[in-house]
Amino acid sequence: KQEVTQIPAALSVPEGENLVLNCSFTDSAIYNLQWFRQDPGKGLTSLLLIQSSQREQTSGRLNASLDKSSGRSTLYIAASQPGDSATYLCARSNDYKLSFGAGTTVTVRA
Amino acid sequence: GAGVSQSPRYKVAKRGQDVALRCDPISGHVSLFWYQQALGQGPEFLTYFQNEAQLDKSGLPSDRFFAERPEGSVSTLKIQRTQQEDSAVYLCASSPGGRPSAKNIQYFGAGTRLSVL
DSSP states (O other): OOSEEEEOSEEEEETTOOEEEEEEESOOOOSEEEEEEEOTTSOEEEEEEEETTOSEEEETTEEEEEETTTTEEEEEESSOOGGGOEEEEEEEESSSSEEEOOOEEEEEEO | OOOOEEEOSEEEEOTTOOEEEEEEOOTTOOEEEEEEEOTTSOOEEEEEEETTEEEEOTTOOSTTEEEEOTTSSOEEEEESSOOGGGOEEEEEEEESOSSOOTTOOOEEOOOEEEEEO
């Protein structure tokens, strides 16, 4: 049972194109919304954390927005590179535990 | 400094065997979490420790699953009488804070991939 939905499940783009990854969640009473990256055979790396009082966070080429009222978050990756190829997971927290989406698998073609 | 370390990285078990998975959290981290990730899915919460106290075990699938953190650092997830449906990646995460906070980031280990034949 997933309370968090990510669309699309997979995405393939040419190098240099901007990426837009979507995440929706059903419960607006959240502490924070986090975006993670997962490489094959590896654990999760935290990319961005947006607190419930914030609307967006930025780190380098990454920008994540949060709209609690509509239950949505979007991760933007500017000027994609082959090294950005990975699975991106969003997770919401309303206490100490994280509820994850199934992820979006991104392939950036050189 | 060292991140979250999990061992073994891979485990193959015959159905019915007991297995033990180990997690070494980041030194000084108060909170420790176990998650189960099935193929093609996001991680699902299993259990949560604050120091040595197991505050939430609501995600454990059955009474065959048991977790402990006796000294508030290293944790072990034990699965008794393994079944094929237990095959998954088991992820451990730690967090410095002991109370729920909007700022708490969980740091994940690389996981243990369990295959039950």
